Amino acid sequence: MVVKLLLEINDLAVEVNGKQVLEDIELRIGEGETHVLLGPNGSGKSTLFMSILGFPKYKVTNGEIIFKGEDITNLNTTERVKKGIGVSFQNPPAIRGVKLMDLLKVESGQPIEDELSPEMMELSYKMKLDERFLERDVNLGFSGGEVKRSEILQLLAQKPDFIMFDEPDSGVDIENVVLLAEQINILLDKHKKTGLRQKSGLLITHLGYILNFVNADTANVLMDGRIACSGSPAEIMEDIRKEGFKGCVECCKVH
Amino acid sequence: MLQGALEKAKKAREKKALYGEDIDLEKFIKEEAGEHERLNKASEVPKKVQESLLKVGVDPEEKERAGTFIQVDQSGVCSTCGSESVEIMGMNVATEKYSWLKDYMWKAVAVDADKYTAQTALREAETGETSGYFIHSLPGSKEVFPLQACMFIGDEKVMQTSHNVIIAEENSELHIITGCTTGEDVSSALHVGVSEFYLKKGAKITFTMVHNWAEQVDVRPRTGIMVGDDATYMSNYILTSPVRSIQTYPTAYCPGKNSRIVFQSILGGQKDSVLDTGSRVLLEGEGSSAEMISRAVSKDQSQLYARGHLAGRTQNVKGHLECHGLVLSDDSMIYAVPELEGSSTELEMSHEAAIGKIAEEEVQYLTSRGLSEEEAASMIVRGFLSMDITGLPPELALETKKMIDMSLKGM
Numbered sequence: 001m002v003v004k005l006l007l008e009i010n011d012l013a014v015e016v017n018g019k020q021v022l023e024d025i026e027l028r029i030g031e032g033e034t035h036v037l038l039g040p041n042g043s044g045k046s047t048l049f050m051s052i053l054g055f056p057k058y059k060v061t062n063g064e065i066i067f068k069g070e071d072i073t074n075l076n077t078t079e080r081v082k083k084g085i086g087v088s089f090q091n092p093p094a095i096r097g098v099k100l101m102d103l104l105k106v107e108s109g110q111p112i113e114d115e116l117s118p119e120m121m122e123l124s125y126k127m128k129l130d131e132r133f134l135e136r137d138v139n140l141g142f143s144g145g146e147v148k149r150s151e152i153l154q155l156l157a158q159k160p161d162f163i164m165f166d167e168p169d170s171g172v173d174i175e176n177v178v179l180l181a182e183q184i185n186i187l188l189d190k191h192k193k194t195g196l197r198q199k200s201g202l203l204i205t206h207l208g209y210i211l212n213f214v215n216a217d218t219a220n221v222l223m224d225g226r227i228a229c230s231g232s233p234a235e236i237m238e239d240i241r242k243e244g245f246k247g248c249v250e251c252c253k254v255h
Numbered sequence: 256m257l258q259g260a261l262e263k264a265k266k267a268r269e270k271k272a273l274y275g276e277d278i279d280l281e282k283f284i285k286e287e288a289g290e291h292e293r294l295n296k297a298s299e300v301p302k303k304v305q306e307s308l309l310k311v312g313v314d315p316e317e318k319e320r321a322g323t324f325i326q327v328d329q330s331g332v333c334s335t336c337g338s339e340s341v342e343i344m345g346m347n348v349a350t351e352k353y354s355w356l357k358d359y360m361w362k363a364v365a366v367d368a369d370k371y372t373a374q375t376a377l378r379e380a381e382t383g384e385t386s387g388y389f390i391h392s393l394p395g396s397k398e399v400f401p402l403q404a405c406m407f408i409g410d411e412k413v414m415q416t417s418h419n420v421i422i423a424e425e426n427s428e429l430h431i432i433t434g435c436t437t438g439e440d441v442s443s444a445l446h447v448g449v450s451e452f453y454l455k456k457g458a459k460i461t462f463t464m465v466h467n468w469a470e471q472v473d474v475r476p477r478t479g480i481m482v483g484d485d486a487t488y489m490s491n492y493i494l495t496s497p498v499r500s501i502q503t504y505p506t507a508y509c510p511g512k513n514s515r516i517v518f519q520s521i522l523g524g525q526k527d528s529v530l531d532t533g534s535r536v537l538l539e540g541e542g543s544s545a546e547m548i549s550r551a552v553s554k555d556q557s558q559l560y561a562r563g564h565l566a567g568r569t570q571n572v573k574g575h576l577e578c579h580g581l582v583l584s585d586d587s588m589i590y591a592v593p594e595l596e597g598s599s600t601e602l603e604m605s606h607e608a609a610i611g612k613i614a615e616e617e618v619q620y621l622t623s624r625g626l627s628e629e630e631a632a633s634m635i636v637r638g639f640l641s642m643d644i645t646g647l648p649p650e651l652a653l654e655t656k657k658m659i660d661m662s663l664k665g666m
């Protein structure tokens with residue numbers, strides 16, 4: 001079966017504050033596929049995430065990003081998001097006075113004056129966030145688990161076609177990971193048969209912990225700003241579990 | 256008016272105010288107090304005026320309102336009251352009815368403070384008419400529904416003066432919404448509002464004011480508040496629409512013990528507006544406390560002065576002054592002037608002022624949810640200005656939130 005490509009990154013190089021962080025990045029994610037991006041701290045995972053999202057600080061110095069067959073390298077973040085990209089941040093900023101409730105209305109395409117729709121309310125309860133919580137200023141004083149749950153809830157409101165999760169499993173306890181994974185699976189069409197899935201994802205994790213709850217089709221290992229290897233998530237995780245990212249350094253040399 | 260007061264007013268006829276552009280009073284027309292027809296109820300005002308009133312929180316249907324007063328230019332056109340606990344009426348009626356009322360006039364605001372107070376007093380003396388409203392709560396009463404007062408300018412080039420006296424008797428509670436606005440055809444005018452508040456022992460007043468003037472209107476409110484033992488005064492001021500100039504510096508005098516004062520203001524500067532607003536609290540009674548909180552945003556060519564003066568003059572008083580500003584254009588300005596004065600031991604006073612720009616990181620977060628940069632910035636600005644107003648009864652809190660949301664739509 002031929003999988004339609006959703007995201008295609010060719011020979012990408014990215015500079016941040018004058019420092020070259022990513023080089024020779026190749027990545028192909030098909031429709032309905034979930035990829036995982038592994039790699040030690042500082043290897044450039046978040047940088048790749050921000051570059052795909054199109055934040056201004058991340059300067060593409062070479063290569064291109066193709067999404068749904070269209071070159072989006074020069075589009076701004078709003079335009080990319082409107083094309084169907086969604087994200088869950090590791091450490092999102094707090095915005096004083098902007099209520100999570102109002103943000104959810106904007107994200108689900110509801111007028112701000114209206115009451116939050118029953119569907120959204122139900123999803124909020126699923127994420128263990130009640131009305132009182134939704135009245136709070138977004139991310140202001142949220143606990144680690146609450147930040148992640150609010151990020152996932154916002155994605156449930158947006159229903160993007162391609163979702164990137166930056167370390168969804170860091171700083172959260174086991175119960176929260178289970179709850180988050182359940183919704184991530186829904187967001188990524190995991191309840192459907194492989195061939196029928198339409199939503200795609202890129203899971204960023206340096207622990208790999210989330211992979212116990214969310215199945216990925218392909219794993220990519222990022223080392224020092226380059227993709228060291230790609231392949232079966234089970235095999236790669238097995239290697240990393242045995243010898244850490246050391247083995248990937250070896251791999252890098254061969255490539 | 257007492258002879259002494261009149262003499263003082265005459266001497267202060269030309270006295271410039273300490274702050275704000277000096278306004279040439281000769282440029283404006285002094286209409287008479289009988290110019291506009293009296294109405295039986297607020298809903299009799301023309302439809303167009305009703306829309307303007309709604310925008311500043313004044314409900315022409317008078318739903319959930321304890322009473323209403325409307326002044327158009329110089330004429331008190333409507334006063335209704337549906338409450339047993341409070342009374343609201345025009346000052347011309349009140350001064351006839353209560354001979355003791357003169358003891359409350361020009362006591363919280365000095366008649367010779369500047370040319371604007373002097374002008375108000377001289378006009379009262381010349382015409383024998385006192386414009387403005389009188390509000391009075393009975394001892395021990397509690398009215399949860401707010402009274403609403405509206406100052407409306409309907410004619411071009413008018414100088415509107417009003418002299419309001421608000422008295423809350425011992426252990427009473429009352430809530431006031433005042434909306435000030437102009438008719439569609441008005442471009443320039445002058446509003447001078449003298450307001451004198453008296454809170455007896457244990458009384459509570461909340462005063463929520465929304466301004467929505469035309470772009471060439473000058474505004475000079477003059478407010479004094481006398482706060483007794485165990486009394487609470489809370490003021491909420493909201494202005495987000497363009498205006499030519501506003502200068503106001505209400506002062507609360509707190510000789511009483513354990514009084515509590517809160518001033519909160521939401522200021523949005525647009526176009527060429529010059530907003531010079533402050534508040535001053537003199538803590539002279541032991542155990543008293545004050546909070547002054549303001550949020551200011553400057554756009555276009557606007558200039559905002561956010562002043563505050565907190566004076567602790569006896570032991571065991573507390574005060575906090577907070578001003579946060581966002582400067583949104585290079586041609587605009589915010590000037591925060593927080594002043595603390597401590598002249599006794601055992602007091603605690605602090606201030607916090609911060610002026611900055613919109614955080615880039617916050618804008619980007621919202622763009623990652625599909626908002627454009629402009630939409631993101633405006634959502635952040637509205638959030639910044641939408642402070643939680645505390646201390647109001649639940650229904651009024653909801654109403655006030657709506658008023659704030661409505662005012663912020665234009666930002």
Ligand SMILES: Nc1ncnc2c1ncn2[C@@H]1O[C@H](COP(=O)(O)OP(=O)(O)O)[C@@H](O)[C@H]1O
Pocket residue numbers: 016017019021039040041042043044045046047048
């Ligand atoms: N704003 C920045 N300015 C300079 N260097 C940065 C910036 N952000 C990230 N980097 C550098 O880029 C590299 C990759 O960082 P990052 O993408 O955050 O890694 P990861 O998410 O894999 O931990 C690191 O060496 C880091 O120091």
Ligand SMILES: [Mg+2]
Pocket residue numbers: 045046047090
């Ligand atoms: Mg990272």
